[in-house]
Amino acid sequence: MSLRSDIHALRREPWVALTVAVVFAVLALFVAYPLLRVCVACVTGADGGFTSEHLSRLFTRWHFVRPILNSLLLGSIVAVCGTAVGFLLAFAVTRTNPPLRGTLRRLATLPIIAPPFVIALSAILLFGRNGIVVRDLLLERGGVDLYAHGFDIYGLGGLALVETLSYFPTAFLLLAGVLAAIDPSLEEAAMSLGASRLRTFVKVTLPLAAPGLFASLLLIFIESLADFGNPLILGGRFNVLSVQAYLQITGNDDQAGGSALALVLLVPSLLVYALQAALLERRSFVTVTGKPARLGGVSVSGTGRAVVGVSSALIVGAVVLFYGLVLYGSLVTLWGVDGTLTLSNFKSAFAISRRDVWDSVLLAALSTPVSAIFALVAAYLIERKRFPGRRAMELLSMLTFAVPGTVVGIGYVLAFSRPPLVLTGTAAIIVALLGFRNAPVGMKAASSALKQIDKSLEEAAANLGAPPWRTFARVTLPLLAPALFSSLTYSFVRAMTAVSAVIFVVSGSWNLLTVAILGFVESSELSRAAALSVILVAIVLAVFEGMRLALRRAFPGRFSEV
Amino acid sequence: MSVRLSNLVKEFTDPRGKKVRAVAGVSLEVSEGELVTLLGPSGCGKTTTLRMVAGFEEPTAGEISIHGRDVTREPPHRRNTPMVFQSYALFPHLSVRENAAFGLLQKGVEKSAARGRVDAMAEAMGLLDLLDRSPHQLSGGQQQRVALLRALVTEPKVLLFDEPLSNLDAQMRVAMREEIRRVLRKHAITAIYVTHDQDEAMVLSDRIVVMEKGRVAQVGAPREVYARPASRFVASFLGEASFVPCEVRHRGAGSLVLDGPLGAMAIADPGLPRGALRATLVVRPESVSLAGGGSLPGRVRSTSYLGHEARYEVAVNGLVLPVRVANPLVGGILAEGAEVSVSIEPRAVHALAEDQ
Numbered sequence: 001m002s003l004r005s006d007i008h009a010l011r012r013e014p015w016v017a018l019t020v021a022v023v024f025a026v027l028a029l030f031v032a033y034p035l036l037r038v039c040v041a042c043v044t045g046a047d048g049g050f051t052s053e054h055l056s057r058l059f060t061r062w063h064f065v066r067p068i069l070n071s072l073l074l075g076s077i078v079a080v081c082g083t084a085v086g087f088l089l090a091f092a093v094t095r096t097n098p099p100l101r102g103t104l105r106r107l108a109t110l111p112i113i114a115p116p117f118v119i120a121l122s123a124i125l126l127f128g129r130n131g132i133v134v135r136d137l138l139l140e141r142g143g144v145d146l147y148a149h150g151f152d153i154y155g156l157g158g159l160a161l162v163e164t165l166s167y168f169p170t171a172f173l174l175l176a177g178v179l180a181a182i183d184p185s186l187e188e189a190a191m192s193l194g195a196s197r198l199r200t201f202v203k204v205t206l207p208l209a210a211p212g213l214f215a216s217l218l219l220i221f222i223e224s225l226a227d228f229g230n231p232l233i234l235g236g237r238f239n240v241l242s243v244q245a246y247l248q249i250t251g252n253d254d255q256a257g258g259s260a261l262a263l264v265l266l267v268p269s270l271l272v273y274a275l276q277a278a279l280l281e282r283r284s285f286v287t288v289t290g291k292p293a294r295l296g297g298v299s300v301s302g303t304g305r306a307v308v309g310v311s312s313a314l315i316v317g318a319v320v321l322f323y324g325l326v327l328y329g330s331l332v333t334l335w336g337v338d339g340t341l342t343l344s345n346f347k348s349a350f351a352i353s354r355r356d357v358w359d360s361v362l363l364a365a366l367s368t369p370v371s372a373i374f375a376l377v378a379a380y381l382i383e384r385k386r387f388p389g390r391r392a393m394e395l396l397s398m399l400t401f402a403v404p405g406t407v408v409g410i411g412y413v414l415a416f417s418r419p420p421l422v423l424t425g426t427a428a429i430i431v432a433l434l435g436f437r438n439a440p441v442g443m444k445a446a447s448s449a450l451k452q453i454d455k456s457l458e459e460a461a462a463n464l465g466a467p468p469w470r471t472f473a474r475v476t477l478p479l480l481a482p483a484l485f486s487s488l489t490y491s492f493v494r495a496m497t498a499v500s501a502v503i504f505v506v507s508g509s510w511n512l513l514t515v516a517i518l519g520f521v522e523s524s525e526l527s528r529a530a531a532l533s534v535i536l537v538a539i540v541l542a543v544f545e546g547m548r549l550a551l552r553r554a555f556p557g558r559f560s561e562v
Numbered sequence: 563m564s565v566r567l568s569n570l571v572k573e574f575t576d577p578r579g580k581k582v583r584a585v586a587g588v589s590l591e592v593s594e595g596e597l598v599t600l601l602g603p604s605g606c607g608k609t610t611t612l613r614m615v616a617g618f619e620e621p622t623a624g625e626i627s628i629h630g631r632d633v634t635r636e637p638p639h640r641r642n643t644p645m646v647f648q649s650y651a652l653f654p655h656l657s658v659r660e661n662a663a664f665g666l667l668q669k670g671v672e673k674s675a676a677r678g679r680v681d682a683m684a685e686a687m688g689l690l691d692l693l694d695r696s697p698h699q700l701s702g703g704q705q706q707r708v709a710l711l712r713a714l715v716t717e718p719k720v721l722l723f724d725e726p727l728s729n730l731d732a733q734m735r736v737a738m739r740e741e742i743r744r745v746l747r748k749h750a751i752t753a754i755y756v757t758h759d760q761d762e763a764m765v766l767s768d769r770i771v772v773m774e775k776g777r778v779a780q781v782g783a784p785r786e787v788y789a790r791p792a793s794r795f796v797a798s799f800l801g802e803a804s805f806v807p808c809e810v811r812h813r814g815a816g817s818l819v820l821d822g823p824l825g826a827m828a829i830a831d832p833g834l835p836r837g838a839l840r841a842t843l844v845v846r847p848e849s850v851s852l853a854g855g856g857s858l859p860g861r862v863r864s865t866s867y868l869g870h871e872a873r874y875e876v877a878v879n880g881l882v883l884p885v886r887v888a889n890p891l892v893g894g895i896l897a898e899g900a901e902v903s904v905s906i907e908p909r910a911v912h913a914l915a916e917d918q
Contacts, residue, residue: 183649183651185647185648185649185651186651186653186654188616188618188638188645188647188651189644189645189647189651189652189653189709189712190653190664190668191617191618191637191638191639192616192617192618192638192639192641192643192644192645192713192722193639193644193664193665193668193712193713193716194639194640194642194644194665194668194669194716195639195664195668196637196639196668197637197639199639199668200639203664204653207655208653208654208655210655301637
C-alpha cells in the first residue's frame, strides 16, 4: 500500500493515470474551487487585500448574530423531534411487524423524493390566516381566532413542524437499519433473564441504538441548517442562516457578508462529514450474526404495539395530509377568497411557467448523465484501482453532498462570474451544479455495488483472455447497471426538486420550476404555487415509478430499491 | 415433573399467506435435574419448540407447564428460563461482569449480593479473570462460557440451550460440551438442549428427543435411540445405517429369525407387529466384521483410510454395505477388489417393521 507501489501500479496502466488526472481536475474546478472562493471572499476587503471585517460582523452585528442563533435553535429542535419521530417509525417497522409494512415504509420516505418546500406550502394552506384549520374550522365554525392569541405559522414553531416532517425520513432510514441489525437474541436474552419488555427496551435496545440516534441527531441538525426552501417560505421574521446569506447576496449585493454567513453554514457540515467518515472506518458497534433477523416476536407487548401503531399511523397520516392538501389547494379557484374547484390554476400557472417546466426537465435530464458518468468513473477508480490520492478523491467527490446548497450556490456565483471561466447566465452552470451536486448519490450506489461484485469475477474474465476494457464493458458494467440506474433516477429527482443551490445561478434565460413555485408563494398566489407543485410532483413520481418498473423488467431479481 | 409440554402446535404464516406447521403436536415431560436434547435436521421444529418453552413464541395450541404451573401465556421474563444462544447474545454495551449480573439485578437482588454470586460462580467456572473485560475482547469459547455463567448464576428452574456450540471450532466444541455436562450435573440443573449434532446429543443427554417434520420421532436414552431406532429416519439421522429387506422365518418368545440377502439370522424381537411377514434389518457399519470366519463372501469396492479407522464399501450378495474397522493398522488395510468373508454380529443389529 505504499506510495511507491501505488505509483508503480499506475506506470503499468497509463490510462488509469490519465483518468485519475482528469477526475482530479474536474473535482478541483467544480468542487474545490467554488468552496475556496467562498472562503477567500470572507477575508477579502473592497481593496482586494486581507480583512477580518466580514468575519467579525458575524459576532457583532445583530442581523448576523440573530440568524446564527436562530439556525442553531431551529436545528436543535428539529434534530430532536425528527429523530424521535424517525425512531418511532423505525421501531414500528422493525419490531412490531405492522400490517401494510411496505406501504408504511414508502409513505415514511415520501418526503425524500418530494420537493423540499411542499410541506411548507401545505402548512400555509392549513394554518395560515386563510388556512383550513385556522379560518374554516376554528374561526368560522368555532369562533376562535388563533392569530389573535399570538399564533403564527410563520416563524419558529411552523418551521420546526415543517422541517420535522421533511427530515424525519433521514432518521427513519438510518434507525431502521440500526434496529434491524440488532440481533433479536440480545433482547430475548434479556427477557429470558427476567427483564420485562420495558426494561429490555431501556437497558438493551436503546443503548445499542444509541450510536444511530446520535448520528441521526447530527444529520438532521445539518439538514435543518442547510434547509433553504422551507425557511424562505415560512420563516417570516424568524431569519435563519441560509436565507440571510441569500438575502445578503441577492438583496443587499453584499457578497462578502453572504460568504461569511455561508462559512458558518459550512463549518458544522464539514465537521459532521469528517466525523462520519472517521466513524465509518472504525468497527461498527452493532452486532450482526448469521441468523436472519426475526420480525415481530414477543419483544413488544400488545399495548406497546397499539401505542406504536397508532402514533405511526398519525405521523404517516400527517405526511399524506400535507401532500394531499397541495393537490386540493391547486384545485381551489383563489385560495382564501373563492373556494370553488377548478382546473384553471393549472392552465394559468402552466401558461406563465411553461418555459420553467421545460427548462427544469431539460436541465435535470442533462445533469443526470453528468452525475452518472462521473460517479461511475470515480467509484470504479476508488474501489478497484490503486493510485496516490485515492482517499482524497473519495472525500472530495463526496463533499458536495455534505456541503449545504446555499454554500455551493454562492461558491458557483463567485467562481464562475468572472474570468477565467465565465458561466453565469448559461445552462452550463446549472447543469454542472446539479450534475456534481448529485454525483455522490450515484457514487455511493456504484461503490457499494462494486464492493458486492467479487473481484474474482473480473479476474475470471481477464483469465479467460478479456482485455481490461472488455472486462469492464462485458462484466463489471452489466453487474453495476441496476444499482447505477436506480441511483440515476434519484439524481434526476433531486435535480428536479433542487432549490437551495440553483437559486443562485438561475437567470432570465434559464429558470427552474422550483424557483418559479417559490415566486408564486412569495406573491401569495398559493393556488398557482400548489398547481405547479402538483405538476412537479407528478413529473417526479412518473419518472420514479416509470424507472422502477423499467428496471424491474430489465433486471428481474437484481434490482435494488433506492 | 419439571417441564411438561402437552400437544404443542405452532403455525406460522409464510409471506404468501400460507399456513406452515413448524411444530405439529409435541408432548414431552422433563424430570427434575434431567438434560433432554431435541435433535433433528434443520426445519424439524426443535428450535421453535424451545422458543415456545422460553416464551419467545406463543403456541398456536397446546400447553406448557413448568413445575406444575401453566406458563403457556406467560411473557418470557416471568418464566425463569434463561437461554444460552447460538450467537451467545452477550450485551456488547456491558462488561462481562455486568452481563453476568444482568439476570440477578432484574430479580431485585442487591448489587453487592449479585456481585458476590457472580464472583463465586465465575471462580467455579474459571472465568474470574475475564469479568472486567468487554465481550468483544473474548474468544468464541470464552463468550459461550460467559453466556453459560450469565444463565447459571440466576439459579434457573430450567436452562435452555439453542445450538450453543455450533459457532465454535471442532476442538472447542468438544471441550465446551464436557464443561456444560460437568456444570449441569454439578448443579443438578434441568435443561433442554437443541442441537443438530448427534455427537453432542449422545454425549450430553440423559434422554434424546429425535424430531422430524414438527413431530417427535423417538424419545429415549442415547444408547436406546442408537441401538433400537424407531424408524429408518431415526436410524439414519443418528449414525450411519444400511437397511436390508428380510422375510420373517420364525418367531419365538422374544426372538426372531430373519432371512434375506445376508443369510438367516436370529435376533432379539424388537416388537414387530403381530403376524408381520417382512421386516427391515438395520445394520450399522461397525457391526459388520471383515476379520474372517464369516459365512458371506464379499468384495471390497472402495477403501478410505482415516487414521483411527478404515472405511470400506463391501459388495455382498447384491447389496453394498458400508463397513468401519477401528485401528486398521493392526489387521492391515484391505485393497480395493479384495475378496473378504463378511460376518455380522446379531446382538448389534435391529429390525424395523416394513413401514417404519
